[in-house]
Amino acid sequence: xxxxxxxxxxxxxxxxxxxxxxxxxxxxxxxxxxxxxxxxxxxxxxxxxxxxxxxxxxxxxxxxxxxxxxxxxxxxxxxxxxxxxxxxxxxxxxxxxxxxxxxxxxxxxxxxxxxxxxxxxxxxxxxxxx
Numbered sequence: 001x002x003x004x005x006x007x008x009x010x011x012x013x014x015x016x017x018x019x020x021x022x023x024x025x026x027x028x029x030x031x032x033x034x035x036x037x038x039x040x041x042x043x044x045x046x047x048x049x050x051x052x053x054x055x056x057x058x059x060x061x062x063x064x065x066x067x068x069x070x071x072x073x074x075x076x077x078x079x080x081x082x083x084x085x086x087x088x089x090x091x092x093x094x095x096x097x098x099x100x101x102x103x104x105x106x107x108x109x110x111x112x113x114x115x116x117x118x119x120x121x122x123x124x125x126x127x128x129x130x
Contacts, residue, residue: 001128002106003031003113006040006098007051008084008123015053021122022054029114029126036126038063038105040097042070042088063101070096078115092116098127106130 009018026033039055039062041048046064055062067089073096074080080091090096095116102110106129114126 001130002037002102002110003035003126003128004038004040004098004101004105005036006094006096006101006123006125006127007045007054008041008093008097009045009048009050010121011048013048013050013121015050015057017119017121018050018054019057021117021119021124022058025114025117025124025126028117031113031126033058036060038101040065040101042067042090042093042097044088045093063097063104065097065100069100072096073099076112078112092123092125094123094125095127098125102127102129 043064070090077092077095085091099110108129110127110129117124
């Protein structure tokens with residue numbers, strides 16, 4: 001089973017804020033940190049210091065997708081954010097990125113195990129592919 005976490009965040013979001021939601025969402029879902037194989041986001045966040053620090057701290061690769069690639073998952077989102085669309089051109093970064101990477105890594109259709117969790121600065125989603 002391939003488990004990947006999709007993340008979205010505000011510019012300048014620090015690693016501690018990202019890690020807090022990451023750990024609380026996994027705990028709520030009953031999934032241990034070591035089960036996660038990679039992190040995913042949108043390409044405009046590929047240089048975001050907090051995301052890079054989180055990937056380094058967890059020892060996980062960070063894969064980023066274009067808005068066009070993420071838009072293909074619009075019909076599978078649990079929530080569509082007009083704000084995210086206005087800023088990025090896709091309706092949900094965390095869920096779309098998690099689904100995209102789980103399918104890419106797992107070579108099979110993915111599903112959301114943990115739908116969008118949100119704080120004021122971060123969004124989180126967990127997808128898996130069998």
